[in-house]
Amino acid sequence: MKSVHLRIEGRVQGIGYRAWVEDEAIKRGLAGWVRNRNDRSVEAVLSGEDQVVDAMVADCNHGPLGARVTGVLASDYVGPPLTRFTVLPTE
Numbered sequence: 001m002k003s004v005h006l007r008i009e010g011r012v013q014g015i016g017y018r019a020w021v022e023d024e025a026i027k028r029g030l031a032g033w034v035r036n037r038n039d040r041s042v043e044a045v046l047s048g049e050d051q052v053v054d055a056m057v058a059d060c061n062h063g064p065l066g067a068r069v070t071g072v073l074a075s076d077y078v079g080p081p082l083t084r085f086t087v088l089p090t091e
Contacts, residue, residue: 003032003047003077008060010070012042020064022087028052031082036090043091047082 008017013036021034021044030052032045044060046053060072 001048002050002053003045003079003082004053004057005075005077006042006044006046006057006060007037007073008042008044008063008069008071009073011066011068012063013040015064015066017042017063017067018087020067021060022085024056024059025085028056030056031084032077033082033086033088035088038090045077045079045082047077 018034018036021042025032025046028048030046030048032047034042034044037043046056057072057074061069063069
């Protein structure tokens with residue numbers, strides 16, 4: 001099991017990026033959360049099988065149609081265990 005914390009930068013708000021992350025994470029059986037940030041980035045935590053998390057992180061570099069990702073900053077997630085995927089309010 002692997003858990004990562006992501007900050008996705010670029011043109012990632014107003015084009016469905018957050019909804020795309022939620023849909024993809026649920027399809028892949030990942031737990032975690034996603035939210036828009038006030039600085040126009042998207043923040044996410046993904047938790048699940050190593051290969052599935054790695055594939056999702058790789059896909060976050062592209063995102064949905066209309067996204068222009070300029071960077072995905074990944075670090076280990078340190079926090080309470082996650083059991084489902086949810087969307088959090090903008091911070």
